[in-house]
Amino acid sequence: MSSTTVSFIPDLHLAPLVEPPQYITLAELGYEPTADSPIAASKPFPLFTAEAVRRIRSEIVHPDTLANHMFSDDYSPCVIRGHCPERAPFTYNAWTHPEVTQRINMLAGISITPVYDYEIGHVNLQLGPRGWAGLKAEPDLPEAQGQIATQEEILPTIFQVPNWHNDSYPFVCILMLSETSTFKGGNTILRKGDGTSYICPLPPIGHAMILQGGQVTHAVSPTDSAQERISMVTSYRPTNPLVADRCFLKTVRTVSDTETLQKQWLDYRLRLLAERILKGTGSGQSVDSMSQFAKEQAAFLEESVRQIMDPVERIPTNTRGGYLDWREAQSSMVAV
């Protein structure tokens, strides 16, 4: 059964959770527990049905999404960001649906909230054997028939080496949108406290995992270049506004529409401050504790502005240009 509206309907789109959640803890990886949650990562769990995956992919592969929301830098060969909610209403409705929120909270071990709209539905995109032409609502499988793209077309979208990093936000939910049964590589790898690696099992298509990615250094292992790999990442922070905010922008500024990101970031930090003021102060408190609170929030505001001003080390690249050139070549071939 196929739905045609942009509504997320749990009976059609939320995959049933058939087994109890499984986790790997920070302690098992050799990390100190954080105040947020003892969980480092969840094992893969079912999140969205095949129909929901098809709908989410159709919003990613739309030519207007690719032409306007594709970014890249020396750490992220090809990402799609900021297409929610305008160009991807179904994807946005999926990630913000109360039943999805409930599933995510259960797997994270605490109540968490998407940081802001720009971080809902971030896509990491690696092209499959048919290159840009193979990018469809249905996954591009290696054994599918059709023209095989050149490596020149595919390589700019591929992770050549593990991209070790910590995320800009405390928690992420990583959703797999490609068929992984024939994958070589493409796993999320976690760096343990002793410097060795823990290789997370590959989520099957429609499955997801939660990662405390701000705390745990991690990477994606390089993938066979003949395999399409599309994953979606939504970033979260603890819902409780009084928890120390550990968000920053250094990993996302070079792969974002800067003005939109900065506006949503500042709006988020100011709203968080407003929530803190309502919850964290009161005339019943001592002058000393209210003064301390005021000083901490002043530092929080300064840091909020510094995050959009400080230089970043990452270097933007132009994968989008390669896509637009390909598209122009296709239209001129049709015209001939």
Ligand SMILES: [Fe+2]
């Ligand atoms: Fe990450």
